[in-house]
Amino acid sequence: MSYEKELAAAKKAATLAARLCQKVQKALLQSDVQSKSDKSPVTVADYGSQALISFVLERELPSEPFSLVAEEDSGDLHNESGQETLKRITEYVIDTLASEETYDSSSITKEDVIRAIDSGKSEGGSSGRHWVLDPIDGTKGFVRGDQYAIALALLHEGKVVLGVLACPNLPLASIGSNHQHSSSKDAGCLFFATIGEGTYMQALDGSSPTRVYVTATDNPAEASFFESFEAAHSSHGLSSSIAEKLGVKAPPVRIDSQAKYGALSRGDGAIYMRFARKGYREKIWDHAAGSIVVTEAGGMVTDGAGNPLDFSKGRFLDVDSGIIATNQKLMPLLLRAVKESLNEKASSL
Numbered sequence: 001m002s003y004e005k006e007l008a009a010a011k012k013a014a015t016l017a018a019r020l021c022q023k024v025q026k027a028l029l030q031s032d033v034q035s036k037s038d039k040s041p042v043t044v045a046d047y048g049s050q051a052l053i054s055f056v057l058e059r060e061l062p063s064e065p066f067s068l069v070a071e072e073d074s075g076d077l078h079n080e081s082g083q084e085t086l087k088r089i090t091e092y093v094i095d096t097l098a099s100e101e102t103y104d105s106s107s108i109t110k111e112d113v114i115r116a117i118d119s120g121k122s123e124g125g126s127s128g129r130h131w132v133l134d135p136i137d138g139t140k141g142f143v144r145g146d147q148y149a150i151a152l153a154l155l156h157e158g159k160v161v162l163g164v165l166a167c168p169n170l171p172l173a174s175i176g177s178n179h180q181h182s183s184s185k186d187a188g189c190l191f192f193a194t195i196g197e198g199t200y201m202q203a204l205d206g207s208s209p210t211r212v213y214v215t216a217t218d219n220p221a222e223a224s225f226f227e228s229f230e231a232a233h234s235s236h237g238l239s240s241s242i243a244e245k246l247g248v249k250a251p252p253v254r255i256d257s258q259a260k261y262g263a264l265s266r267g268d269g270a271i272y273m274r275f276a277r278k279g280y281r282e283k284i285w286d287h288a289a290g291s292i293v294v295t296e297a298g299g300m301v302t303d304g305a306g307n308p309l310d311f312s313k314g315r316f317l318d319v320d321s322g323i324i325a326t327n328q329k330l331m332p333l334l335l336r337a338v339k340e341s342l343n344e345k346a347s348s349l
């Protein structure tokens with residue numbers, strides 16, 4: 001099956017959303033950060049990106065039923081303090097869409113924006129098609145001025161068949177631990193993958209796509225690994241004990257968001273490890289786009305026990321002890337090291 005139309009729409013939506021996010025990040029004031037009830041910072045850009053992507057997908061694919069599983073909902077925008085935020089979100093959406101000549105965005109109202117945000121309430125599941133969206137993945141990185149990603153994927157019969165990752169601050173050149181970080185003017189990557197058709201990267205501001213591949217190395221001594229910047233999201237202690245067992249020499253590369261999957265897909269490093277604290281449930285929008293970007297580049301993404309990720313169970317992604325990604329040669333070694341380290345940890349408790 002071809003997903004050409006869907007891919008074109010997803011790339012357009014993510015690229016426009018990235019533009020909106022970049023504008024907000026530039027103008028980021030303390031007042032742009034609103035506290036959601038779970039205390040994670042949510043910004044004008046999270047909502048704006050979600051609304052904009054919902055608009056673009058619906059307009060570009062009018063003949064398809066539209067189901068969207070997305071992270072944000074408009075709850076916090078309905079109270080009084082949300083009104084100013086909603087006004088600004090609407091302005092950002094109108095302004096960003098105005099750059100697209102084919103859209104008449106001037107008539108978009110605050111109510112349209114609320115509706116677009118709340119179209120993301122779908123539960124997903126194993127039948128039909130569902131878009132899966134993280135409007136800003138790595139909100140903490142976004143607020144810090146670091147890495148973040150707009151992550152959009154399409155599920156078909158419970159499987160991820162398409163993924164797009166826009167990473168506005170990711171350098172076009174490698175960010176592996178052996179590389180110097182280049183200046184931010186050479187940043188802004190768009191990764192995309194369709195099932196069976198490989199993974200490609202292009203510059204967000206337009207360039208022809210090039211096919212990317214995960215690293216071919218089978219030698220852990222020359223492998224480096226990615227993990228969350230935020231220690232609260234993933235145990236840095238566990239990953240370093242696994243890396244040591246494997247014989248990885250390079251220090252971890254810690255960055256926010258699914259930009260890690262993008263970097264892995266083009267071989268910047270060889271391994272990605274994520275071990276959330278016990279009781280934390282992973283969400284499908286945090287991994288759907290990233291996982292297909294890595295698998296179509298020749299890599300593997302599994303949970304810590306080696307099971308494939310199952311995106312067909314609704315909004316949550318239930319995993320057995322973490323999420324890991326690497327190439328096919330290193331995966332057996334990585335799985336063994338994960339198992340040993342988890343056993344040691346369990347017996348030391």
Ligand SMILES: Nc1ncnc2c1ncn2[C@@H]1O[C@H](COP(=O)(O)O)[C@@H](OP(=O)(O)O)[C@H]1O
Pocket residue numbers: 040071134136137138139140227228229230232233234255256257258276277280283286
């Ligand atoms: N305690 C926790 N453990 C694991 N992941 C968490 C977490 N709290 C938040 N997250 C998730 O981690 C994501 C960021 O990933 P990373 O750590 O790779 O940068 C967040 O996405 P959002 O920023 O979209 O909310 C959020 O969904």
Ligand SMILES: [Mg+2]
Pocket residue numbers: 040071139
């Ligand atoms: Mg969040």
Ligand SMILES: [Mg+2]
Pocket residue numbers: 134136137138285286
């Ligand atoms: Mg996220």
Ligand SMILES: [Mg+2]
Pocket residue numbers: 046071134135136137138139
């Ligand atoms: Mg998010």
